Amino acid sequence: MTTEITGASRTYDVRTYGCQMNVHDSERISGLMEDAGYVRAADPEAADVVVFNTCAVRENADNRLYGNLGHLRPTKLKNPGMQIAVGGCLAQKDKGDIVKKAPWVDVVFGTHNIGSLPVLLERARHNESAEVEILESLEVFPSTLPTKRESTYAGWVSISVGCNNTCTFCIVPSLRGKEKDRRPGDVLAEVRALVAEGVLEVTLLGQNVNSYGVEFGDRLAFGKLLRACGEVEGLERVRFTSPHPKDFTDDVIAAMAETPNVCHSLHMPLQSGSDRVLKAMRRSYRQEKYLGIIEKVRAAMPDAAITTDIIVGFPGETDEDFEQTLEVVRQARFSSAFTFQYSKRPGTPAATMEEQVPKKVVQERYERLIATLEDITWSENKRLVGETVEVLVAVGEGRKDERTGRMSGRARDGRLVHFATGGIEPRPGDVVETVISYAAPHHLNADGVPLSHRRTRAGDAFAAGTTPKLKGVSLGLPSIGVPAPLPPAEGCAL
Numbered sequence: 001m002t003t004e005i006t007g008a009s010r011t012y013d014v015r016t017y018g019c020q021m022n023v024h025d026s027e028r029i030s031g032l033m034e035d036a037g038y039v040r041a042a043d044p045e046a047a048d049v050v051v052f053n054t055c056a057v058r059e060n061a062d063n064r065l066y067g068n069l070g071h072l073r074p075t076k077l078k079n080p081g082m083q084i085a086v087g088g089c090l091a092q093k094d095k096g097d098i099v100k101k102a103p104w105v106d107v108v109f110g111t112h113n114i115g116s117l118p119v120l121l122e123r124a125r126h127n128e129s130a131e132v133e134i135l136e137s138l139e140v141f142p143s144t145l146p147t148k149r150e151s152t153y154a155g156w157v158s159i160s161v162g163c164n165n166t167c168t169f170c171i172v173p174s175l176r177g178k179e180k181d182r183r184p185g186d187v188l189a190e191v192r193a194l195v196a197e198g199v200l201e202v203t204l205l206g207q208n209v210n211s212y213g214v215e216f217g218d219r220l221a222f223g224k225l226l227r228a229c230g231e232v233e234g235l236e237r238v239r240f241t242s243p244h245p246k247d248f249t250d251d252v253i254a255a256m257a258e259t260p261n262v263c264h265s266l267h268m269p270l271q272s273g274s275d276r277v278l279k280a281m282r283r284s285y286r287q288e289k290y291l292g293i294i295e296k297v298r299a300a301m302p303d304a305a306i307t308t309d310i311i312v313g314f315p316g317e318t319d320e321d322f323e324q325t326l327e328v329v330r331q332a333r334f335s336s337a338f339t340f341q342y343s344k345r346p347g348t349p350a351a352t353m354e355e356q357v358p359k360k361v362v363q364e365r366y367e368r369l370i371a372t373l374e375d376i377t378w379s380e381n382k383r384l385v386g387e388t389v390e391v392l393v394a395v396g397e398g399r400k401d402e403r404t405g406r407m408s409g410r411a412r413d414g415r416l417v418h419f420a421t422g423g424i425e426p427r428p429g430d431v432v433e434t435v436i437s438y439a440a441p442h443h444l445n446a447d448g449v450p451l452s453h454r455r456t457r458a459g460d461a462f463a464a465g466t467t468p469k470l471k472g473v474s475l476g477l478p479s480i481g482v483p484a485p486l487p488p489a490e491g492c493a494l
Helices: 020-035 060-078 089-094 097-101 114-127 172-176 184-196 221-229 250-258 275-281 287-300 319-332 359-382 457-464
Strands: 011-016 049-054 083-088 107-109 131-133 154-158 201-205 237-241 265-267 305-312 336-341 388-393 406-411 416-420 431-435 444-446 452-454
Touching: 011 020, 020 049, 020 083, 020 114, 020 154, 020 201, 049 060, 049 089, 060 083, 060 089, 083 089, 083 114, 089 097, 089 172, 107 114, 114 131, 154 184, 184 201, 184 221, 201 221, 221 237, 221 250, 250 287, 275 319, 287 305, 287 319, 305 319, 305 359, 319 359, 336 359, 388 416, 388 444, 416 431
Parallel strands: 011 049, 049 083, 083 107, 107 131, 154 201, 201 237, 265 305, 305 336, 416 444
Antiparallel strands: 388 406, 388 431, 406 416, 431 452
8 A cells, every 4th residue: 555745755763662573564664665656864853754663561661652753843843844653562561641641642553563654644634633453453463564675684584463361461462362273385475575676584474483374274384484484495594583482393303403504592581490489470481491492402403502581580589499490501502692571560460469469579580590691692602712603793782892893793503603704895795704712691793704794695785884674575364275385395304
């Protein structure tokens, strides 16, 4: 759907909070805006339209949004033609309350109707009043929408949206809805389209990628999809996030180990190491199962880098419960972790639970967790000193790169590497091999001259200033019935 913009093109800026799903949704928002005739603002502070794509996972998300909206109010008063739109999970949650709290907002849209944004903006301009449109179910699968990719070398590909789990701390299922799976052929079509544009790495996205296939009755569909991605010529790296331990099966481990372009990196959310707390969270696995998965992954892929999510201070968490979390951390030896202090979210069962843990106690436990994790991640990184790694050169990963004369990128296992260029001048999207010379808790340094430098089509695209802009490649929501089989993959053990 397009909207005619008369006169000079209006400019836009998208501001994103939250997870990888939100980052990818923002690429769709940018694609929609440009299809409707808008152009990205060279100066974000002077944009004609500012779009906030919000997160609702933590309490400070609300404070951050309304604080930023408040900062924009004087700009809006000086420039009445400016428009402000709010979308994403917080918009889905707060609905019309957003314009009550911030009446200078022009458009509010939810997670299920991203495609309506250009029309809502035009309607708000025409009617000179706020437009709020929140749907309770998905109109079309988001991948049917045009997408302006942010990277020449890496791309997000959604395989599902929504979640069927009922974790007591999480508001996402009520905001994203029940799980909807894309057809395997649609996913692979998008992957091939990205590779045709020069993309070297794709990350398969879902709230729970391991349950992919639930709608069409194939519990092994995700492992098959990984193997099928291995057959896409020119695709060098495949990642995925996030899996759920309750659905993580041996066939996925086999697919990771046996498919050369699937990276040996795994993000496996733990949340807590205490069986009692996991039960209260409605996380349908226990410590023994979790550690069993880690053991199997390491047996199949000794070089695997495993990352996780951990919540500290869930209601009712005791010192003993927290010690169990530390014990799992010590045994799992994560390469990094996203750590959170429990935050109440209205509308979740955990928000009304008794035995909320005092802030002081949560902070003390959190600091102990961080210290334990950093000891482990530093120790694990030190093991790589002297090793040769393949680095996909990235944009903006190293804040000190300009000062230190380095560039940055990600190794195949996902670790951040800052490397000396040795005068070879690689571009983002190119691939270098280099030797690790120093390890820190959160990154690696390679200070010698790179062993090799491979120029790529993605690097060419970066140099030319072009990123993939794809039209929607899906035909819509999945239809009923078993999908067509995935293309055969050599070495399939299923």
